[in-house]
Amino acid sequence: MQFPGALDALYAGRGECQDPGRHLYVGCSVARRVGxxxxxxxxxxxxxxxxxxxxxETRPMALDEAxxxxxxxxxxxxxxxxxxxxxxxxxxxxxxxxxNEVTDPxxxxxxxxxxxxxxxxxxxxx
Numbered sequence: 001m002q003f004p005g006a007l008d009a010l011y012a013g014r015g016e017c018q019d020p021g022r023h024l025y026v027g028c029s030v031a032r033r034v035g036x037x038x039x040x041x042x043x044x045x046x047x048x049x050x051x052x053x054x055x056x057e058t059r060p061m062a063l064d065e066a067x068x069x070x071x072x073x074x075x076x077x078x079x080x081x082x083x084x085x086x087x088x089x090x091x092x093x094x095x096x097x098x099x100n101e102v103t104d105p106x107x108x109x110x111x112x113x114x115x116x117x118x119x120x121x122x123x124x125x126x
Contacts, residue, residue, distance in 0.1 A: 043087055046085055050081065061085075082111050
């Protein structure tokens with residue numbers, strides 16, 4: 001069970017430098033960070049899709065224990081690709097660990113049907 005404010009009290013002040021809501025474009029790489037404090041085990045990954053909706057790859061994300069922020073870095077081919085985030089979380093409905101595949105709550109662009117987020121460099125002139 002989660003009590004209101006519990007995660008804030010545990011992680012407040014620890015993740016400011018992680019900035020979980022931004023895509024980071026550095027040279028020829030794309031990085032993504034998400035706060036998923038309730039994820040179980042090694043249970044966060046990013047799924048990369050092409051524009052047609054074909055899954056191209058799944059890459060596990062690494063947890064920063066101090067901040068509770070998960071991160072992953074991909075190469076330049078991720079730019080403008082679509083993605084989802086898979087999380088292993090406890091479900092009260094099934095009383096078990098389930099995998100949820102979701103859009104990114106910090107998305108700056110979505111697929112037309114809104115079921116996938118998109119990597120977009122907002123500083124790119126095009």
